[in-house]
Amino acid sequence: MFRRAVPILKGISLIRITTRGFNETRAAYTATVKQPKQTKAMPELNFGKLFEKIDELRPQFIERLSKAVAIPAVSADESLRPMVVKKAHFIKGELEKLGFQDIQMKDLGVQPGPVEDPNLQLPPVVLARYGSDPSKKTVLLYAHYDVQPAAIEDGWESEPFKLVIDEDKQLMRARGVTDDTGPLNGWLNVLEAHRELGMDVPVNLVMCFEGMEESGSIGLDKLIADEAANYFKGVDAVCISDNYWLGTKKPVLTYGLRGCNYYQITVEGPGADLHSGIFGGVIAEPMIDLVKVFSSLVDSQGRILIDGIDEMVAPVTEKEMALYDKIDFTLEEMNAASGSETCIYDSKPDILMHRWRYPSLSIHGLEGAFSTQGAKTVIPSKVVGKFSIRTVPDMESAKLDKLVIDHCNKVFKSLGSPNKCKTELIHDGSYWISDPFNASFTAAAKATKAVYGVDPDFTREGGSIPITLTFETQLKTNVMLLPMGRGDDGAHSINEKLDLSNFFQGMKTMAAYLHYYAASDEK
Numbered sequence: 464m465f466r467r468a469v470p471i472l473k474g475i476s477l478i479r480i481t482t483r484g485f486n487e488t489r490a491a492y493t494a495t496v497k498q499p500k501q502t503k504a505m506p507e508l509n510f511g512k513l514f515e516k517i518d519e520l521r522p523q524f525i526e527r528l529s530k531a532v533a534i535p536a537v538s539a540d541e542s543l544r545p546m547v548v549k550k551a552h553f554i555k556g557e558l559e560k561l562g563f564q565d566i567q568m569k570d571l572g573v574q575p576g577p578v579e580d581p582n583l584q585l586p587p588v589v590l591a592r593y594g595s596d597p598s599k600k601t602v603l604l605y606a607h608y609d610v611q612p613a614a615i616e617d618g619w620e621s622e623p624f625k626l627v628i629d630e631d632k633q634l635m636r637a638r639g640v641t642d643d644t645g646p647l648n649g650w651l652n653v654l655e656a657h658r659e660l661g662m663d664v665p666v667n668l669v670m671c672f673e674g675m676e677e678s679g680s681i682g683l684d685k686l687i688a689d690e691a692a693n694y695f696k697g698v699d700a701v702c703i704s705d706n707y708w709l710g711t712k713k714p715v716l717t718y719g720l721r722g723c724n725y726y727q728i729t730v731e732g733p734g735a736d737l738h739s740g741i742f743g744g745v746i747a748e749p750m751i752d753l754v755k756v757f758s759s760l761v762d763s764q765g766r767i768l769i770d771g772i773d774e775m776v777a778p779v780t781e782k783e784m785a786l787y788d789k790i791d792f793t794l795e796e797m798n799a800a801s802g803s804e805t806c807i808y809d810s811k812p813d814i815l816m817h818r819w820r821y822p823s824l825s826i827h828g829l830e831g832a833f834s835t836q837g838a839k840t841v842i843p844s845k846v847v848g849k850f851s852i853r854t855v856p857d858m859e860s861a862k863l864d865k866l867v868i869d870h871c872n873k874v875f876k877s878l879g880s881p882n883k884c885k886t887e888l889i890h891d892g893s894y895w896i897s898d899p900f901n902a903s904f905t906a907a908a909k910a911t912k913a914v915y916g917v918d919p920d921f922t923r924e925g926g927s928i929p930i931t932l933t934f935e936t937q938l939k940t941n942v943m944l945l946p947m948g949r950g951d952d953g954a955h956s957i958n959e960k961l962d963l964s965n966f967f968q969g970m971k972t973m974a975a976y977l978h979y980y981a982a983s984d985e986k
């Protein structure tokens with residue numbers, strides 16, 4: 464290793480250090496992707512002032528987050544679509560205040576697929592730039608401003624759309640704090656800290672914030688394809704902060720995601736909901752048919768029962784197996800995150816493989832059925848069941864759809880029911896797996912070390928960010944996932960939280976990442 468002083472970025476001192484290669488975890492990654500190529504020199508930077516400023520701006524950052532999470536931008540709820548649009552405008556306002564340029568609200572048109580309102584408009588994609596210096600690299604920062612549904616009756620300790628700071632636990636609670644309003648705000652705050660310090664932002668920024676991620680990123684693929692040679696021209700790297708550490712202690716960088724194909728099964732028969740005392744045992748009940756079809760999809764050990772799916776999954780290699788033991792994660796962390804001891808597997812490799820590299824099928828819910836307290840003796844006339852399959856290499860989406868729909872049709876036919884049954888895809892998003900041996904991952908690893916004092920683990924994510932592969936293929940760039948929150952944050956669940964330390968350390972990591980990436984010899 465050698466050190467030599469190199470020119471100083473405004474406000475940041477810089478010492479160049481050659482890197483010697485890759486740690487074991489990263490070397491083991493070769494199991495599933497290409498061989499690593501050596502990344503050249505990466506400088507050491509001093510972030511003292513920048514990190515102090517991020518801490519100092521705490522009241523402003525909490526206020527911005529509090530305003531953002533107060534807007535119930537639930538993309539899955541058609542009746543809340545105006546709120547999703549309101550949040551887009553809130554973000555636009557913040558971008559304007561922070562001096563972003565070329566801010567555009569991209570209209571994606573009418574929402575396709577099964578919707579109640581055939582004229583339902585998709586929420587806009589918010590685009591903005593900061594800087595256009597041809598001598599700098601350009602980083603595209605993607606995040607989503609929509610959130611999952613949430614209601615206090617689900618068991619929240621406090622109103623889901625009101626930011627609560629729990630001083631005892633040193634955390635913030637509200638829908639979206641970790642997924643993904645907190646990280647989205649993180650990028651705005653990083654920019655604010657630079658401006659407050661009069662510090663040069665070391666890269667050009669292109670922001671891309673969407674409002675349909677939680678509903679399959681409908682409409683965004685086309686926008687990215689259309690803008691690849693326009694708004695997104697010159698993007699060198701894409702950074703997404705929209706997932707979580709695997710556990711609660713060790714920071715991670717993420718190089719893979721599962722995909723998600725989301726389906727609905729509609730079973731209908733009687734002309735109206737009926738009295739079960741009058742019609743029970745006499746007419747064919749849609750709910751009974753639906754439960755039969757549901758039960759044919761998956762067993763209680765999580766095994767998918769649809770023929771042909773297992774055959775599409777890429778085989779496990781020895782090299783890949785060696786990777787799992789090195790990851791910092793325990794069954795106890797898994798249980799703590801689920802709030803139970805209901806895990807199907809007890810070994811770390813089994814848990815990780817079933818979370819990252821095998822498909823899973825989840826049954827999410829029902830429309831049209833009696834669902835409140837009490838004992839209503841009704842036969843629902845039409846029920847719509849929702850389920851999804853998390854997809855992995857090498858599953859093909861269209862082939863999977865055919866297997867799923869043929870399976871449901873076959874099982875329904877075998878029931879001999881006079882009802883009607885239709886299975887359809889609501890949305891899909893591809894899995895993604897990348898080569899983490901590039902300048903963007905190296906910069907993020909350096910940033911993580913600078914903030915947390917440890918090397919990050921390199922992980923895959925069981926969840927999905929549907930647009931990731933599209934960025935990679937359309938912009939022909941690397942994508943790097945830089946999570947802010949922890950594995951026990953309760954994303955999509957009740958009492959979603961973000962630890963204050965993760966918010967502030969996360970913003971410091973984001974800031975440091977931009978500087979390390981700018982200073983890297985490679986793109």
Ligand SMILES: C[C@H](N)C(=O)N[C@@H](Cc1c[nH]cn1)C(=O)O
Pocket residue numbers: 642643676677678679705706723725892925926927928929954
């Ligand atoms: C990981 C990310 N924060 C997330 O929660 N993604 C959603 C996206 C989604 C919704 N429907 C299909 N994909 C998820 O993984 O559920």
Ligand SMILES: [Zn+2]
Pocket residue numbers: 607642643676705706
């Ligand atoms: Zn998300």
Ligand SMILES: [Zn+2]
Pocket residue numbers: 611642677954955
């Ligand atoms: Zn989510």
